[in-house]
Amino acid sequence: MAAFTGKVVLITGGARGIGAEVARRLRTRGAHLVLIDVDSLPLRELAAELGGDEYVVAVAADVRDFAAMEIAVAQGIERFGGIDIVVVNAGIASYGSVLAVDPAAFRRVIEVNLVGCFHTVRAALPSVIERRGYVLIVSSVAAYLAMPGMAAYDAAKAGVEHFANALRLEVAHRGVGVGSAHMSWIDTSLVRESFADLPAVARALAELPRPIRKTTSVQTCAARFERGIERRARRINVPAWVGALRWLRPLLQTPFAERANGKTIPIWLPEMDAEVAGLGRSLSARTQALSED
Structure with missing residues (x-):
């Protein structure tokens, strides 16, 4: 994929953050877009910004609903003829x-991040196979290194990495490329809301080496995604040092490393749980509101 002109790119979580910035970059390079998000207002605003109906199909849908994802994919195919690239974001x-x-919040994370990934790929895959396209599944550094206090996110992101690995084996002979993206802290609303809600997490991060605690801009992350999609990359790591953790994963999971890295956890984890109890919710306020719509 030397260029994106005329390619049709489906992006979930496309209304804001990384998904929206990737959409902007690929639209600038001539792609047509199928943008899916549960948050309809910013989705409509972004679609208008990117040229409206001529270039963008915007569908307000929940990735947990397979039938809704099938409808969204069908709308994109009807408008543009097929799907070349899927960004499961x-x-x-x-x-x-x-x-x-909250057990309901735990289950929601698994359903959105992992089951929603399957729904997205399953709905779009026949068209991607027909066009010998590419699928990018957005995982996280959490697939390489577990983070206490984020067990649902850790499990889901490790799950989607392995889903990507299995999918790659299944569709390689059909000419389809599959990649997974692994990011550390990116300056998205998800990260900002977490830091604002949970000061204990921010304090814990402040004790880590600067490269690990540094937040990367959405623009920098999206630029890496753009290059990776163009190359049909197997893995995209943001920042680049995140890739080293994939190779260090066996060492990081030894009892010695876990003891060394876990000295402060008994201090800040109870503080975080107290903050969660004070909030009265286990999701950000924005995510909680969307889940109640």
């Missing part, structure tokens, strides 16, 4: 340790 996070997180 929709995702949320919950707050609290396993003992403290």
Whole structure:
């Protein structure tokens, strides 16, 4: 894929953050877009910004609803003739340790991040196979390194990485490329809301080496995605050092490394759980509101 002119790109979680910035970049390079998000207002605004109906199909849909995803894909195919590229980007996070997180919030994270990934790929895959296209599944550094207090997110992102690995084996002989993206802290609303709601997390991060705690801009992340999609990359790591954790994963999971890295957890994890209890919710206020719509 030397260029995106005339390509049809489906992006979930496309209304804001990384999904929206990738959409902007690919539209500038001539792509037609099928944008899917549960948040309809910013979705409509972005579609208008990017040229409206001529270039963008915007569908307000929940990735947990397979029938809705089938309809969204069908609308894109009807308008533009098919789907060349899928960016499986929709995702949320919950707050609290396993003992403290609201079970409904835990389940919602798994359903959006993991089951929603399957729904998106399953709905779009026949067209992607027909066009010998590419699928990018957005995982996280959490697939390489577990983060306490984020068990649902850790499990879902590790799950989608392995889903991508299995899918790659299934469709390689059909000419379809599959990649997974792994990011550290990106300056999205998800990260900003988490830091604002949970000061204990921000304090814990402040103790880490600067490269690990540094937040990367959405623009920088989207630029890496753009290059990776163009190359049909197997993995995209943002920042680049995240890729080293994939190779270090066996070492990081040894008892010695876990003891060394876990010295401060007994201090800040109870503080975080107390903050979650004070909030009265295990999701950000925005995600909670969307879940109640």
